[in-house]
Amino acid sequence: MSHQLPDIQADSSNITVGLSQVGVTEVEKLLKIAREEKRPIVLTAEFEVFVDLPSWRKGADMSRNMEVIDEILEEATHEEAYCVEEVCGEVAERLLKKHDYTSHAEVSMKAEFMRREQTPASDRETQHTVDIIASATATEEGTCEEIGAEVVGMTVCPCSQGMSTARAKQTLEDLGVDRGTITDFLDEVPQPGHSQRGHATLTVEATGNPNVDLNDIIDIARDSMSARIYNLAKRPDEDHMTHEAHADAKFVEDCVRSMAEDVVDEFDHLPDDTVISMKQSNDESIHQHNAHAERVTEIGVLREEITTKTPFKR
Incomplete structure (x- = not known):
């Protein structure tokens, strides 16, 4: 039964x-x-x-x-x-x-x-x-979709680098090197700063926006940090990455702002009400804590802030 x-x-x-x-x-x-x-x-x-x-x-x-x-x-x-x-x-x-x-x-x-x-x-x-x-x-009311990527890169702390630059400048002065040569040297050779492994996350609202290319999202996120990193790295590649990162030292906040600038430039075809989410988290090498910054807003707000330097808006 x-x-x-x-x-x-x-x-x-x-x-x-x-x-x-x-x-x-x-x-x-x-x-x-x-x-x-x-x-x-x-x-x-x-x-x-x-x-x-x-x-x-x-x-x-x-x-x-x-x-x-x-x-x-x-x-x-x-x-x-x-x-x-x-x-x-x-x-x-x-x-x-x-x-x-x-x-x-x-x-x-x-x-x-x-x-x-x-x-x-x-x-x-x-x-x-x-x-x-x-x-x-x-x-x-409808369906809202978004697409994005999480990528890994390298960042260098500008504050730490600034202290190293000051030390190098003082050492060169003590050795009797003239100021012009010191300035030229420090402009050509970026000084050390503590490095971090950075995690960048960028998502774009894709509802009704078929022209959002995932590869563009990935590239923007990777280029927002001090340097890209690679799975395979010969010695010239390691030297390139190290120099590249120290030549473009960035705070965690700088990475998010870099993403915002490139999003506005790359996705100029998107309507103003398209929601953009940007996050950066850095694994600190000399601290037990990590650093984090993020921004979620509409691309129209980013356009206004970047072109007119207006204060922060949600």
């Missing part, structure tokens, strides 16, 4: 408190990203999927969440998607339709991406690793 299993999660809760996020994390799937006239890129992506839960409902339909995730991601794998953020958006929209008790659905994705490049001095072919990040939020 068959019997129907009870739908416990649909019961009312003893404690009537609504929840902003209920869902699943660390869902791994293969994604195949199509490229024109090139072989597709296959990514191992990790997803997080959430819906909100009203106060009167005991639990969300976890099995339904997984069913929708599997369904849409399997389709994306087989049919080849062109944009990872669109995959997130489609999953979020389907979640909203499947759950009649929710008002919004959130989907985020992170995947490791390898790009080929040449080393800066020895001109050897190598690869570097980037974390692609994408997300989407679907509501009755």
Whole structure:
């Protein structure tokens, strides 16, 4: 004799408190990203999927969440998607339709991406690793998608370098070197400063903006720091990176501002209300703490600040 299993999660809760996020994390799937006239890129992506839960409902339909995730991601794998953020958006929209008790659905994705490049001095072919990040939020008003990347680079502390420069200047003066030669030398040879491994994160709202190139986002984030770093580095490459970083010492705040300037320059076609998120975190080498700076705002605000030097606006 068959019997129907009870739908416990649909019961009312003893404690009537609504929840902003209920869902699943660390869902791994293969994604195949199509490229024109090139072989597709296959990514191992990790997803997080959430819906909100009203106060009167005991639990969300976890099995339904997984069913929708599997369904849409399997389709994306087989049919080849062109944009990872669109995959997130489609999953979020389907979640909203499947759950009649929710008002919004959130989907985020992170995947490791390898790009080929040449080393800066020895001109050897190598690869570097980037974390692609994408997300989407679907509501009755519509779906908002964003695409971005997290990259690693090198920074040098200007304050530490300034102290080294002062020491070098005093030492050269004590040795009887004339001031003109000292100035020329210090202009040509950047002095040491404590270095840091920097982590830059840049995301751009992609809703209705099909011309947001992920490679541009990656390059802007990498170039915001004192120097790029490379997986393969011969001695000339190591010398190049070290010199490059010390010739462009930057505080953590400088990195975010550099991102902002390049975003305004590169994405001049985006509408003013496009949301931009920029973050920089540096792993300090001589401190136990780390340094962090970020800015989230609309690109129109950045344009105004950069062109007119207006004060900070949210």
